[in-house]
Amino acid sequence: MKSLLIKSLLPLLLLSKASCAADSLPSWNDTASKKAIVTFVEKVTKEGSPDFVPVAERIATFDNDGCLWSEQPMYFQAFFIFDRIKQLAPQHPGWKDKEPFASVLKGDIKSALAGGEHALIEMGMATHAGTTTEEFEKIVTDWITTAKHPKTGRLFTEMVFQPMIEVLSYLRANGFKTFIVSGGGIEFMRPWVERVYGIPPEQIIGSSIKTKFEMRDGQPVLVRLPEINFVDDKAGKPVGIQMHIGRRPIAAFGNSDGDLQMLQWTAASKGARFCLYVHHTDAKREFAYDRKSSIGRLDKGLDEAQAKGWTVVDMKNDWKIIYPFEKW
């Protein structure tokens, strides 16, 4: 009786296990990319397998802009910077005659960005410093829950990639700890990333300005200073990973040349390793760009991915949907 019961249940159990794995990535087409992800996860989690990795070492790192959410026509944090300049303008009457602020206030983003990195840093400092950490958290929270993307009219947090959110969940269900390693501002991400990606603040690595501990009316505060602390991009990404995590990821996900060193750092250690580039190939549902884009350029990285056999996601063909709202 007992063995009969087991025999009759066995196919169901097996089916349930298989369909469970398949259902973890429902927004992915059954192409090579999905297979590569599942194959990797299954081999590093199979006890006794030569590729087995203990839970504590299952570290996976994800870029944010262009990897977990869109980044066109410009990084979403840049929209925050411009909105914040407009908001702060009454307190800075000089801005209306001073570039790049004057152009922003006139709505001429192209001219505002003409000053390149220097102008962007100047605007970043002016808009990200001068508050306490708690005040800044509130400013970001207010913005992210109301500001909308100029093309889609959606909240920026709606423009996250459903297939990547499934990868995050799938990895966590398999004992991975998921981290964000982004060139974006660490405190720009923390207020909303946990709700949107399920990644807690202590697993977010990003660029930062310096802060200073102070007593104000007997209450301790951390004041945000207009001084760069760390740039978490390109060669900075492995540095940020070592600083915050202290061990190498076994899987890394990016979409641009800014992620190349993170992927190299991940790929170079011993054992089964997984590197993936999201390639923006879908002009209709999202944006199509790579080697010549000023935002999220993927050029050297694409060559290296091909040479090293890393997984390159073709968004157009690999993803059934891009954004969560397409499900509804």
Place this chain on the structure above:
Amino acid sequence: MKSLLIKSLLPLLLLSKASCAADSLPSWNDTASKKAIVTFVEKVTKEGSPDFVPVAERIATFDNDGCLWSEQPMYFQAFFIFDRIKQLAPQHPGWKDKEPFASVLKGDIKSALAGGEHALIEMGMATHAGTTTEEFEKIVTDWITTAKHPKTGRLFTEMVFQPMIEVLSYLRANGFKTFIVSGGGIEFMRPWVERVYGIPPEQIIGSSIKTKFEMRDGQPVLVRLPEINFVDDKAGKPVGIQMHIGRRPIAAFGNSDGDLQMLQWTAASKGARFCLYVHHTDAKREFAYDRKSSIGRLDKGLDEAQAKGWTVVDMKNDWKIIYPFEKW
């Protein structure tokens, strides 16, 4: 029958629950300190209680030197520095005529330290930089598994505080995430802290030097540079906490004035909060020092703890044993 069974088991179940809580801290005497810890943990973990804190926000931070292990007659990392100077001396023939290195090589630690902080930083740079992160990890691992304390003849990792290790485990068993926030070197701690305290590398915050990503023979490495990146002490501790964790602890444990700002930062936020100072009062079993010690001075902190009603552990009276080896 069923209700009889429940009735007869009920006292056993209750006893088991109570003794379970009590057994979590077996090396603590039943004094006010132990009661304060247990009371705090019980109220923040009790669902429906006004003091309830969700698991994700149960962050506890611990200083290391003097809080989780001893720090006399000098910080244990200083022994590492001196051993490493002796080890590296053949590659630096000039050291035998150059202070503070010359004094170290002659075994005259007092003179070596006469140069104060400047001398210590110079020695720290000379002994902590110039390797890759992987090489440094191996150097620390080799040292920590062999080097012995001059007074006790024990491995340094044996000189950890058994009662504090019990607090770490007790908090984790209650859904807390435990972090180290130490003035010591982050990469000096990471190679052994997980094994000794059960705290993974990504939950360690410490002082650091800068690192640089480089390709060497086609392999990526992180090279340790002789340049200070961050000093995780005093007002630096809340800064380090915000940088790495991104939210405030609800419990903080320290032993010196170097931890005061961390405790202030923890105490100042809303809700039930817990701050504890380990007071070194046991000259016989460990070391006795506080307001006038050059290592681990506890002066302002002791005043503030008394004024604010923080828990102050009297090692002599609160702890049944100090070190784990006393159990055997």
